[in-house]
Amino acid sequence: MDVEFFRYQFEDGYYGVITKTGFKIGVRHIQMMYMLASAISMGFIRGSMGVAVLAVIDPTRRDDTYIKIHNWDGKIQGSVLSSFFFGYALMVLPSELFLRRFGGKLQTTVILLINGALCVAMPTIINKGGWVAACNAMLFMGMAHACFHTVNRSLFEQWMPPNERKIFSCLIYGGVQIGIITAFPVSGLLSSAPLGWELVYYSLAMLALSMAIISGTLTASSPGDHQAVGDAEKEFIKSTLINYKKKEVNRPWREILKSMRFWAVAGAHASSNAIFVFFIVHTPSYLMTYGLSLENSAWYSMFPFIAMAVTYTVMSPFIDWVYTIRYIHYIFSAGFYRKLINGLGAFGIVMGLTVLPNFPREWSCAALLVVTAILALLGFQFCGFLSTYKDMSENYCGTLMTISCTASSAVGAAVPFVAGLILGDDMSRVEGWRVIMLSLASLHMLSAVVYTTCASHERQPWDHINHHDKHRLGHYNGVIEHHQVPMEEYGHVNLGLQRHEIDTAL
Structure with a gap:
């Protein structure tokens, strides 16, 4: 649920070519x-x-x-x-x-x-x-x-x-x-x-x-x-x-579910979704503990989510662009670069969740700023670990995202229930909020450690189209015309590749 606004970027592979055409309103x-x-x-x-x-x-x-x-x-x-x-x-x-x-x-x-x-x-x-x-x-x-x-x-x-x-x-x-x-x-x-x-x-x-x-x-x-x-628009489409066309593939469910590399990324996704769900349902109630009315706390609750969306929208292309700079890939490998982005975001989130419940009840503005920073860092962290799915698999990255969303949604669903059990009858109890946030911080720190130690940014052995054609990785193309773009020429832009060499070849 936390990644639904950019989940469209994760799709299983396609065959064919993309026809370059002018943009026409229809x-x-x-x-x-x-x-x-x-x-x-x-x-x-x-x-x-x-x-x-x-x-x-x-x-x-x-x-x-x-x-x-x-x-x-x-x-x-x-x-x-x-x-x-x-x-x-x-x-x-x-x-x-x-x-x-x-x-x-x-x-x-x-x-x-x-x-x-x-x-x-x-x-x-x-x-x-x-x-x-x-x-x-x-x-x-x-x-x-x-x-x-x-x-x-x-x-x-x-x-x-x-x-x-x-x-x-x-x-x-x-x-x-x-x-x-x-x-x-x-x-x-x-x-x-x-x-x-x-x-x-x-x-x-x-x-x-x-x-x-x-x-x-x-x-x-x-x-x-x-x-x-x-008729003209129908024929154009x-x-x-x-x-x-979408590839006719037999998804390697068993290999994916047995992959420790995949579950390391899915664990990072699950902890991020837990934080997202917590704040989407509990930000107004938490801000009310600082003496704000329901109307005012609801109004202020939109700013953290604005920060998250803007951060991801701006930083995602910027982070990818930085890695295309010549010689950067000699300093950082693709795996290290992804894990560095994820680690920086996770560190900031853990620090924010740790200090947030300790603020005096008069510091409502400071609390709002910290919540906003946490969600912004969550958007920044998305730029790191989620792209690992594209690095691991070109043909099945949509399937990987679907399985990960299922697991992370199940973890996120438990958050409001567990939070309610901890808070009990008194929603304004500071100790209850502290336990919840420290638990989320611990979960997030653990997932970041597992991701850093176990995740891989290499194409996985099971990323093949079918069991009889395992050598074919990527896209297949037939004869194309001059106005069409061969997908194998561009392919999946993986940070593990030396991008300046690809650009030079093109």
Whole structure:
């Protein structure tokens, strides 16, 4: 979940060539704008969960006559929040294996309808069914969220020429992060209205159901199904896709799951996701321990996630560019370079988590700055260890990311539940927050040590297309024309290669 806004960069291998064509505005770009709006809506729902649960138990409105305030302790809050993330973890791998081949307009509409229906029913579910019913609703909501990425990838493969996929994938999957960021202040503002937490859920329902109607009526699964797409654009999309196809591969599941190198990277991913989940659901509640109101703490909670997104967006290409400088690769090997980036980020995160719970309750600004720095360093750390998947495998890096997301989502799902058990009845107890943050710091430090000692940046022996063609690593290309780019010529840009030599050869 923590890497969903740039998970599009990790895809299994393709055959063929990428046709270089001029950029022309068409109906497919309107389709992308609808997909962006849907992504923002899903991110908005995800980012509002922590604030909505806090509003359900808002102690300042105990005597309110407009809405019912519930007496949920930390254990119940953790159970409700963890249910969403457990649902997400359950569906990451099945959706990638089975739903992708059927993904399209109908699936997107159903996902939005499920979220909208559950949100509009949530006030009744909580008031009548209690926290157990709320856990079940959140579980189904999380399962629907896990399918959203897979369905979007299927739509991309149908609609977008290969040379346009990167920019629009970045835009649309960045929409999830935009939704999370905007959800904090908006949900905090809505929670202060007379209808309080119920208004938060009704607003989420209106947003999701509106996007479901738009998706069902104005979009299509492919250009051939869209009445507004002209013949010229259909032929243009078809011509760019005909020589660019996904490899028919038999994934080496056993070899991957037995690989210690892979699990070293997955462990780093799991600890990072645990920190991400902790802050996405508990940043508002932690800031409230400094005397801030729910509305103000929700407003301030968006800044750490802005910092994380901006840091990754800026630093990822910069870090790759630094390694292309001549002679840099003589100083640092690719493996050492990745591990150096990861180690610097992990060290800063561990230091931040260690000092944060020791601040006096009057230091709210300092606490916010440290939380912002921790999330920014998390974005910086993503530039290190996650790229190891591309170094390990060109043909299966998407599969590696899917397995890693499943494992890391399961670890992240346990965080709200464990945090609730530690905090108990008193959410403002400093000792409880200290135990949680020191535990996260210890987990993160351990994963960084394991990654540094066990991770490998070499192509793995199982990175072959099939068992009868093990010598073929990388992409295969047939005859190409002058306006096409051979993928084997560029291939997978691995930091382990001497990039200036590649550039010279080209």
